Amino acid sequence: MRDDRRAFLKTAGALVVGFSTGAPAWAKVLPGAVAPAKTVDKEALDAWLAIGRDNRITVYSGKVDLGTGTRTALAQIVAEELDVAFDRVEMVMGDTGTTPDQWITGANLTIAQGGSELRRAAASARAALIQRAARRLGAAPADLVVDEGVVRVKGDPSRRASYGDLIERGFEIKVDPKVALKKPTDYRLVGRNIPRVDIPGKVTGEWTYVHDFRLPDMLHARVIRSPIFGARVVSVDDRAARGIGGFVQTVRKGDFLAVVARSEWAAVKASRAIRVQWGEGTRLPEKNTVFQTWRARPVAKTDSTQKAGDAPAALAQAARRVKASYEFSVQTHASIGPSCAVAHFKAGQLTVWSASQATHSMQTELAAITGLPAAAIRLVYLEGAGCYGRNGHEDATADAALIAQQIGKPVRVQWMREDETARAPKSPPRAMDFEGGLDAQGNVIAWNADFWIALNHIVAFKPLDFPLLAATELGQPKPGNWVGFLFQNAGMGYTVPNIRVETHHVAETFFRSSHLRSPGRIENSFANEGFMDELAHAAQADPAEFRLRNLKDARAEAVIRAAMKLAGWQSRVGINPAPGSGNIVRGRGISYTRYNNAITYVAAVAEVEVNRDSGAVRVTRLCIGHDCGQMINPDGVANQVQGGALQTVSRTLIEEVQWTPERVTSVDWTTYPIARFTDLPTVDIELIDRPGEPAWGVGEPTAVVIPGAIANAIFDATGARLRSVPFTPDKVKLALAAAAPAARA
Amino acid sequence: MARITLRVNGTTHSVEADPDTPLLYVLRDDLALNGPKFGCGLGQCGACTVHLEGNAVRSCSVPVSAVVGKKVTTLEGLGSTAKPHPLQQAFIDEQAVQCGYCINGMIMTSAALLKQNTNPSEEQIRAALAGNLCRCGTHQRITAAVRRAALAA
Numbered sequence: 018m019r020d021d022r023r024a025f026l027k028t029a030g031a032l033v034v035g036f037s038t039g040a041p042a043w044a045k046v047l048p049g050a051v052a053p054a055k056t057v058d059k060e061a062l063d064a065w066l067a068i069g070r071d072n073r074i075t076v077y078s079g080k081v082d083l084g085t086g087t088r089t090a091l092a093q094i095v096a097e098e099l100d101v102a103f104d105r106v107e108m109v110m111g112d113t114g115t116t117p118d119q120w121i122t123g124a125n126l127t128i129a130q131g132g133s134e135l136r137r138a139a140a141s142a143r144a145a146l147i148q149r150a151a152r153r154l155g156a157a158p159a160d161l162v163v164d165e166g167v168v169r170v171k172g173d174p175s176r177r178a179s180y181g182d183l184i185e186r187g188f189e190i191k192v193d194p195k196v197a198l199k200k201p202t203d204y205r206l207v208g209r210n211i212p213r214v215d216i217p218g219k220v221t222g223e224w225t226y227v228h229d230f231r232l233p234d235m236l237h238a239r240v241i242r243s244p245i246f247g248a249r250v251v252s253v254d255d256r257a258a259r260g261i262g263g264f265v266q267t268v269r270k271g272d273f274l275a276v277v278a279r280s281e282w283a284a285v286k287a288s289r290a291i292r293v294q295w296g297e298g299t300r301l302p303e304k305n306t307v308f309q310t311w312r313a314r315p316v317a318k319t320d321s322t323q324k325a326g327d328a329p330a331a332l333a334q335a336a337r338r339v340k341a342s343y344e345f346s347v348q349t350h351a352s353i354g355p356s357c358a359v360a361h362f363k364a365g366q367l368t369v370w371s372a373s374q375a376t377h378s379m380q381t382e383l384a385a386i387t388g389l390p391a392a393a394i395r396l397v398y399l400e401g402a403g404c405y406g407r408n409g410h411e412d413a414t415a416d417a418a419l420i421a422q423q424i425g426k427p428v429r430v431q432w433m434r435e436d437e438t439a440r441a442p443k444s445p446p447r448a449m450d451f452e453g454g455l456d457a458q459g460n461v462i463a464w465n466a467d468f469w470i471a472l473n474h475i476v477a478f479k480p481l482d483f484p485l486l487a488a489t490e491l492g493q494p495k496p497g498n499w500v501g502f503l504f505q506n507a508g509m510g511y512t513v514p515n516i517r518v519e520t521h522h523v524a525e526t527f528f529r530s531s532h533l534r535s536p537g538r539i540e541n542s543f544a545n546e547g548f549m550d551e552l553a554h555a556a557q558a559d560p561a562e563f564r565l566r567n568l569k570d571a572r573a574e575a576v577i578r579a580a581m582k583l584a585g586w587q588s589r590v591g592i593n594p595a596p597g598s599g600n601i602v603r604g605r606g607i608s609y610t611r612y613n614n615a616i617t618y619v620a621a622v623a624e625v626e627v628n629r630d631s632g633a634v635r636v637t638r639l640c641i642g643h644d645c646g647q648m649i650n651p652d653g654v655a656n657q658v659q660g661g662a663l664q665t666v667s668r669t670l671i672e673e674v675q676w677t678p679e680r681v682t683s684v685d686w687t688t689y690p691i692a693r694f695t696d697l698p699t700v701d702i703e704l705i706d707r708p709g710e711p712a713w714g715v716g717e718p719t720a721v722v723i724p725g726a727i728a729n730a731i732f733d734a735t736g737a738r739l740r741s742v743p744f745t746p747d748k749v750k751l752a753l754a755a756a757a758p759a760a761r762a
Numbered sequence: 763m764a765r766i767t768l769r770v771n772g773t774t775h776s777v778e779a780d781p782d783t784p785l786l787y788v789l790r791d792d793l794a795l796n797g798p799k800f801g802c803g804l805g806q807c808g809a810c811t812v813h814l815e816g817n818a819v820r821s822c823s824v825p826v827s828a829v830v831g832k833k834v835t836t837l838e839g840l841g842s843t844a845k846p847h848p849l850q851q852a853f854i855d856e857q858a859v860q861c862g863y864c865i866n867g868m869i870m871t872s873a874a875l876l877k878q879n880t881n882p883s884e885e886q887i888r889a890a891l892a893g894n895l896c897r898c899g900t901h902q903r904i905t906a907a908v909r910r911a912a913l914a915a
């Protein structure tokens with residue numbers, strides 16, 4: 018082992034071994050290695066970048082790659098701005114000891130915010146290195162050029178110095194917030210389909226997920242949680258567990274309960290053998306009336322989210338009024354891999370290898386749980402299974418931390434399927450009411466909407482009040498939800514003269530609630546776009562043309578027209594007159610949203626087949642027009658657009674957490690099914706590139722247009738409005754029955 | 763506990779394990795073969811898929827004692843980053859990964875399919891993979907990768 022590598026592996030607590038041996042050639046930074054702590058002060062340039070004498074660049078990113086390809090895209094941005102070859106750059110992500118806190122990875126901000134911060138750091142670094150080269154080479158900065166990390170004097174190739182020659186002890190300066198950035202017309206890496214650096218390792222088993230990380234003498238734990246919702250521990254009898262070969266100990270602190278064993282299987286068996294008497298739980302509301310319950314809950318505050326003109330007055334004068342209510346069920350992240358974390362507590366220092374999207378804020382959350390100072394806690398990010406928001410990663414991280422602190426030995430906590438599906442946080446329920454008014458010519462003159470959204474409990478813009486399971490079990494009550502900015506996209510995106518949109522923030526949810534991909538926007542856009550379609554129908558207009566007529570934004574029009582063109586959109590008023598075949602009728606629907614009403618534009622056309630007898634809906638094709646500004650890596654964008662679309666077909670048609678008043682009964686893939694290969698459509702995409710425009714996020718926007726497009730396509734096929742996600746066969750049959758008299762009339 | 767002899771990826775290993783231990787845990791924890799993944803432990807998702815005598819099986823639901831004397835192949839046994847199997851190369855070429863946690867199952871199941879049907883249609887690929895779940899929505903790229911591998915063979 019080389020000396021620098023050995024130094025790299027030395028840590029306060031653990032000597033790290035057990036990393037994968039066949040890491041891809043680029044990956045010099047060993048996965049999970051605990052490097053010496055360094056500055057993470059966001060103002061300091063050394064917080065962001067280090068350059069080796071061998072000219073290798075190490076980038077320290079507080080944003081992490083959640084399996085979306087940002088490890089590659091962010092490296093492209095840095096390599097571009099620094100003028101180095103792409104494969105010179107290595108990313109360290111989400112290690113609280115070496116990376117600056119760039120806020121959680123989410124909210125569609127990794128490229129827009131995270132990438133901009135890294136870009137400024139890289140540009141500052143390049144400028145500083147040019148200054149140094151100018152001094153060293155005795156030339157004016159203007160006479161210097163950079164080529165693949167080598168600074169040369171123009172016209173004199175012999176006078177040159179590489180970044181590695183110039184770096185000395187580091188930068189020791191601040192990031193220049195006003196640094197000149199490279200002109201987009203000079204880009205040679207940004208905008209290119211550079212293959213993702215993680216994929217070769219992921220298709221060969223050489224990649225190290227957090228699940229794959231091992232420490233010497235590591236023990237295995239399983240946590241034991243009540244199947245009865247909210248029940249506390251009355252008594253524990255672990256005699257049977259103790260008889261299991263390889264059993265090490267039970268860990269109990271308050272209501273937190275876990276078993277530790279030498280092997281995973283022994284831990285599983287012990288978790289099944291331990292006898293726990295649970296107390297009474299907290300009763301959950303009846304599931305079949307959940308939306309009534311939700312509307313009746315105390316509201317913490319009501320915000321005016323959008324206001325123009327006088328919507329009530331305009332409604333009173335409308336020639337035609339339309340009213341409808343929409344709902345979106347409780348869903349869950351349902352990650353393919355149950356959450357996992359590895360922790361070690363030694364000499365007062367806690368190190369946790371975690372897949373959390375919020376390692377920096379977890380430092381504070383873990384300090385509260387363990388009683389340790391945040392400075393004694395280090396989180397090292399390793400990828401987990403895709404999380405799409407706050408799934409079980411943070412809870413498992415806390416579980417591992419707590420167990421490690423109790424036993425003083427390295428420990429790996431692997432959640433079981435039921436932990437992830439039933440116990441991880443859920444998206445909150447959602448109800449929305451609309452009334453719209455049209456004038457005699459079919460113009461929308463009034464839009465009146467009320468959204469019942471969950472209150473977001475935020476402290477300093479972080480989820481510090483989130484009730485981690487371990488915190489609750491330790492008797493540390495936390496106020497509530499970290500659900501994201503659910504008001505976003507409640508405001509409608511069309512040019513209507515009189516608008517009143519209010520968001521009513523429901524004070525408490527009944528499940529622990531967290532953000533799930535495109536939080537708030539997906540529910541809001543579903544309802545807004547469904548209702549927009551209802552108005553189009555009332556106005557006897559083609560739904561696509563109706564939208565275009567109410568927009569004054571060329572980029573919005575471009576994505577709509579792109580989706581229409583891909584789909585071969587046939588303009589028509591009223592539902593599809595084609596008779597279909599047998600019980601199967603077909604339709605197409607459109608939906609458009611500008612994410613947050615401020616960034617990425619996306620439109621989708623869905624094509625569906627509806628079985629009028631069974632109520633089964635099949636989405637056969639999705640056509641998507643997408644404009645996220647400057648694309649960093651178009652194929653990476655396409656991957657996210659496809660993924661967002663297909664995942665949301667599943668959410669729209671199938672997904673709904675099931676429960677009884679006593680317990681969550683969605684515990685596995687049969688009780689929380691998701692769409693399979695045989696259920697899914699093909700996705701056709703037109704990506705509109707806007708070189709030189711700001712680069713906006715792509716992980717979340719596509720999801721928001723899918724439910725509306727599908728609902729509107731079902732209407733086109735059948736004349737039935739689906740206003741409650743998911744569109745299960747039962748709900749479709751009910752909607753068909755409700756629509757039948759109207760359609761015949 | 764018992765001493766159990768296994769043949770995995772062409773090598774014979776001897777491990778101490780309870781005979782009822784799921785093969786998945788032995789592969790991962792005793793042999794450090796990280797390709798197969800724990801997804802459900804219930805035979806529902808396919809993340810743990812390996813080949814047993816060339817057939818795709820769910821290693822979370824096979825006790826290690828049941829594979830004694832049989833040939834086990836994991837993702838690592840197909841190829842490596844240095845020398846990828848044609849299917850692994852096709853997944854790289856199609857960039858058919860998001861988080862990648864399901865991909866072991868997708869590749870192992872497809873590899874078994876391609877042995878039986880060298881030129882499967884899109885429908886046949888979808889049907890063969892219907893028992894493998896992907897939460898990221900990578901399905902379209904996965905079927906494209908399998909088609910690509912079939913055409914390249």
Ligand code: FES
Nearest residue numbers: 801802805808822
């Ligand atoms: S982990 Fe074996 S099928 Fe899910």
Ligand code: FES
Nearest residue numbers: 862864896897898
């Ligand atoms: S790529 Fe993430 S689950 Fe399939």
